[in-house]
Amino acid sequence: xxxxxxxRTSTALSPDLSVRPASSPCQTEGEVVAIAQAGAGIFxxxxxxxxxxxxxxxxxxxxxxxKDTQDPLLNRPLSIASFEAGSTGCRVGFLVAIRGKGTRxxxxxxxxxxxxxxxxxxxxxxxxxxxxxxRIIAVAGGVGVAPMVLLGRQIKQVSPEADFLLLYGAKTKAxxxxxxxxxTDGLYVATEDGSEGFKGRVTExxxxxxxxxxxxxxxxxxxxxxPLPMLYALNKLAERHRxxxxxxxxxxxxxxxxxxxxxxxxxxxxxxxxLCQKGPVMDAKEVDWERLTRSDELRGxxxxxxPA
Amino acid sequence: xxxxxxxxxxxxxxIKNPIVAASxxxxxxxxxxxxxxxxAFGAITLKGLSATPKRGNPPPRIAETPCGMLxxxxxxxxxxxxxxxNTWPHxxxxxxxxxxxxxxxxxxxxxxxxxxxxxxxxxxxxxxxxSCPNKPQWGRILASDPKxxxxxxxxxxxxxxYPLIVKLSPNVASISEVAKACEDSGADALxxxxxxxxxxxxxxxxxxRLGTRFGGLSGPSIYPIxxxxxxxxxxxxxxxxxxxxxxxSPEDAIGMMLAGASLVGVGTLLLVNPFGVxxxxxxxxxxxxxxxxxxxxxxxxxx
Numbered sequence: 001x002x003x004x005x006x007x008r009t010s011t012a013l014s015p016d017l018s019v020r021p022a023s024s025p026c027q028t029e030g031e032v033v034a035i036a037q038a039g040a041g042i043f044x045x046x047x048x049x050x051x052x053x054x055x056x057x058x059x060x061x062x063x064x065x066x067k068d069t070q071d072p073l074l075n076r077p078l079s080i081a082s083f084e085a086g087s088t089g090c091r092v093g094f095l096v097a098i099r100g101k102g103t104r105x106x107x108x109x110x111x112x113x114x115x116x117x118x119x120x121x122x123x124x125x126x127x128x129x130x131x132x133x134x135r136i137i138a139v140a141g142g143v144g145v146a147p148m149v150l151l152g153r154q155i156k157q158v159s160p161e162a163d164f165l166l167l168y169g170a171k172t173k174a175x176x177x178x179x180x181x182x183x184t185d186g187l188y189v190a191t192e193d194g195s196e197g198f199k200g201r202v203t204e205x206x207x208x209x210x211x212x213x214x215x216x217x218x219x220x221x222x223x224x225x226x227p228l229p230m231l232y233a234l235n236k237l238a239e240r241h242r243x244x245x246x247x248x249x250x251x252x253x254x255x256x257x258x259x260x261x262x263x264x265x266x267x268x269x270x271x272x273x274x275l276c277q278k279g280p281v282m283d284a285k286e287v288d289w290e291r292l293t294r295s296d297e298l299r300g301x302x303x304x305x306x307p308a
Numbered sequence: 309x310x311x312x313x314x315x316x317x318x319x320x321x322x323i324k325n326p327i328v329a330a331s332x333x334x335x336x337x338x339x340x341x342x343x344x345x346x347x348a349f350g351a352i353t354l355k356g357l358s359a360t361p362k363r364g365n366p367p368p369r370i371a372e373t374p375c376g377m378l379x380x381x382x383x384x385x386x387x388x389x390x391x392x393x394n395t396w397p398h399x400x401x402x403x404x405x406x407x408x409x410x411x412x413x414x415x416x417x418x419x420x421x422x423x424x425x426x427x428x429x430x431x432x433x434x435x436x437x438x439s440c441p442n443k444p445q446w447g448r449i450l451a452s453d454p455k456x457x458x459x460x461x462x463x464x465x466x467x468x469x470y471p472l473i474v475k476l477s478p479n480v481a482s483i484s485e486v487a488k489a490c491e492d493s494g495a496d497a498l499x500x501x502x503x504x505x506x507x508x509x510x511x512x513x514x515x516x517r518l519g520t521r522f523g524g525l526s527g528p529s530i531y532p533i534x535x536x537x538x539x540x541x542x543x544x545x546x547x548x549x550x551x552x553x554x555x556x557s558p559e560d561a562i563g564m565m566l567a568g569a570s571l572v573g574v575g576t577l578l579l580v581n582p583f584g585v586x587x588x589x590x591x592x593x594x595x596x597x598x599x600x601x602x603x604x605x606x607x608x609x610x611x
Contacts, residue, residue: 262370
C-alpha cells in the first residue's frame with residue numbers, strides 16, 4: 001500500500017464526488033507498468049504511483065514529466081483515463097497522443113521507467129452532474145476519449161439513475177482506442193472515412209442522433225473533449241438545439257499548478273483565466289467561442305481549425 | 309527540519325534558508341499550499357504587481373526550448389489594490405519574508421506602485437522590475453541602459469518604505485555597469501538575472517510559437533550565463549545579490565553562492581519539480597557535511 005501524500009488524502013479512496021475538487025495535488029513518482037499502442041499515434045500509458053493521491057475525478061489531469069532529463073523540460077498535462085487504488089498500490093492510466101518531443105518520448109518509455117507525476121489537477125466533469133441527472137452524453141474526438149473512460153466508470157457514483165452514452169469519433173478505425181474504453185453498451189462510433197460505424201465527423205453523428213437528447217426528457221447533458229474545431233462545432237449545435245454543453249479543452253500548459261499564467265484563455269467577459277485551474281473542464285457558456293477560434297488561442301494543441 | 313545551518317543574513321534579516329521563490333514562478337504564494345508550501349522558502353518573491361491590473365500578453369505564452377522555456381506572459385496581474393485586499397491578509401500571517409516585485413508602464417505608474425506597496429504592513433522588501441523582456445510599453449528593457457536604470461532607482465527609492473532590490477537584465481552589454489549604477493543610485497540589493505530575450509518559430513506555421521514575437525528564456529539552459537553574471541556583478545558592487553537563472557539542483561544553488569550570491573532564486577524549477585526546493589536544501593546540507601562546513605553562509609563568494 002503506498003503511503004498517502006498528506007493527511008487530507010488518507011480517506012481519498014471514496015471521495016465525495018459531488019463537491020468541487022479541492023485542487024490539492026501531490027507530487028510523486030510513477031513507474032511505468034504498462035505501455036502499449038492503443039491506436040495509430042496513440043499510446044496507453046499506465047503508471048504505478050509511489051504515493052496515494054486524492055482520487056482523481058473524470059476530467060482532471062496530471063502533469064507527467066521526466067526525472068532523468070531536462071530536455072524536454074516541462075511536464076505534460078495528460079487527462080486521467082483510469083485510476084485504481086487498492087491494497088497492492090495505486091495505478092493511473094492515460095492515453096497519450098504523440099504531438100511533439102515530450103509525448104513522443106513518453107510513448108517510448110519502457111516498463112520500469114520512472115516518471116514525475118503531479119496529480120490530480122483542474123476541474124472535473126462531475127461537478128456538472130446533478131444527483132437527478134437522467135442521461136449523460138459524452139462526445140469524444142480522438143485522444144479526447146481519455147476522460148470519458150473515467151467518466152463512464154464514475155458517473156454511477158454521482159448519479160445512480162443516469163445512463164451514459166459515448167459518441168466517439170476519429171479519422172479512421174485505426175485511430176480508435178476502443179480496447180481501453182471498457183465500454184460495451186451505449187457506444188456510438190464515427191469515423192471520417194467510414195471504416196467503422198457512422199461515416200462522418202462525431203459532431204455529425206451528434207446531429208444525426210439528437211433524438212438521444214430528447215429521449216431523456218430534455219434533461220440530458222453533453223460532455224465533450226476533443227480538438228477545438230470539434231468543440232466549436234458542438235457548441236453551435238448546443239446553441240441551435242438548446243442542450244447543456246460542458247467541454248474540456250486541450251491546451252499547452254507551463255506548470256499546470258497555477259503558478260506561471262502560461263495557459264491563459266479568454267473567457268466571455270474578455271478576462272484571461274487559467275486553463276489549468278478554471279478548466280480544463282468548463283461550461284460552454286463561459287467560453288468566448290468566436291474570439292477563441294479567431295485568435296487561434298489554443299494553437300499548439302494540435303488543432304487545425306478551419307471555420308466551417 | 310529544524311537545523312539552522314541553512315540560515316543566512318540578508319538586508320539585516322535572518323533568513324531561514326537561502327532559497328527564494330523567483331518572481332512569476334510561484335504566483336502570489338498561495339496557489340498550492342500543500343504541494344509546495346510557502347514555508348519551504350527562505351523568502352518569496354511575488355508575481356510582478358502594478359498600480360492597476362494588467363491584462364498580459366495574448367496566448368500562446370509558453371514555448372518549450374531545449375533545456376528551457378520561453379515565456380511571454382507580459383506581467384499579467386490583479387493590481388496592488390486587489391492584491392492588498394484579497395491576498396495580502398492571508399500571506400502576511402505565514403511568517404515567510406515576502407518580497408513584492410513591482411513595475412509600471414511609465415514613470416508615474418512605477419512611483420504609484422512603490423507608494424502603494426509601501427502602504428502595506430509587513431513586507432520584507434520590494435523588488436523593482438526593470439528587466440522584463442515582455443513590456444513593449446517600455447520601448448526597451450529599462451535595465452539595459454545604466455542611465456535609465458539609475459534615473460528610475462533614484463526616482464523610486466525615496467518612495468520605498470522597505471529595502472529596495474533591483475532586478476537586472478542579462479540583455480545588456482555590461483551588467484556590471486548597470487549594477488554599479490543601481491548601487492550608486494540607492495539600491496539596497498540586486499537580483500539577477502531576469503530572462504534572456506529569445507525566440508521560437510513554428511516552421512510549419514511559419515510564425516512565432518508565442519503570441520508575441522519574442523519571449524524570455526529561462527530554465528537550466530541559462531544557468532551558466534546567470535552564474536557568470538552573478539560572479540561579475542559580485543565583484544563590481546558591495547550590496548548583496550539574489551542570484552537566479554536556471555538553478556535546478558543543489559550544485560547549481562551552491563555554485564550561485566560560491567559565485568557571490570547571498571540568496572538563490574528558483575523559478576522555472578518550481579514549474580517543473582516543486583520537490584526541487586526540498587532537494588536543494590537537503591543537498592546543501594549534505595554538501596556542508598561533505599566539506600566540513602558549519603553553515604551555508606560560509607559558501608558565499610568563496611570563488
